[in-house]
Amino acid sequence: LRDVFTMGARPIANLNALRFGSPTNPRTKRVVDGVVRGIGGYGNCVGVPTVGGEINFHPSYDGNPLVNAMTVGIAAKDKIFLSAAAGIGNPVVYVGSKTGRDG
Numbered sequence: 001l002r003d004v005f006t007m008g009a010r011p012i013a014n015l016n017a018l019r020f021g022s023p024t025n026p027r028t029k030r031v032v033d034g035v036v037r038g039i040g041g042y043g044n045c046v047g048v049p050t051v052g053g054e055i056n057f058h059p060s061y062d063g064n065p066l067v068n069a070m071t072v073g074i075a076a077k078d079k080i081f082l083s084a085a086a087g088i089g090n091p092v093v094y095v096g097s098k099t100g101r102d103g
Contacts, residue, residue, distance in 0.1 A: 001071050008081040009073030014043045016053035016069045021062030031065055
């Protein structure tokens with residue numbers, strides 16, 4: 001969501017692709033529950049729905065799940081914020097706190 005906001009766009013939808021370990025692995029259920037709750041809570045708190053996604057299970061992801069999330073937004077072509085820093089001596093402004101567990 002943050003990348004879409006900072007480009008000047010309005011987020012309209014979230015999507016995801018999830019890979020988890022074997023469904024017979026006891027740890028997998030706990031991890032799946034946490035990831036699904038986290039994805040839902042993150043989008044819901046700002047009113048952006050999760051409209052699609054996929055989930056696959058394979059033993060190769062035991063203990064090492066793969067969570068890919070994407071946000072889609074709408075912006076006027078002439079109002080997109082682009083980053084650019086040309087030239088030596090440009091000031092740098094660093095604002096914010098450490099990145100949390102949400103990414």
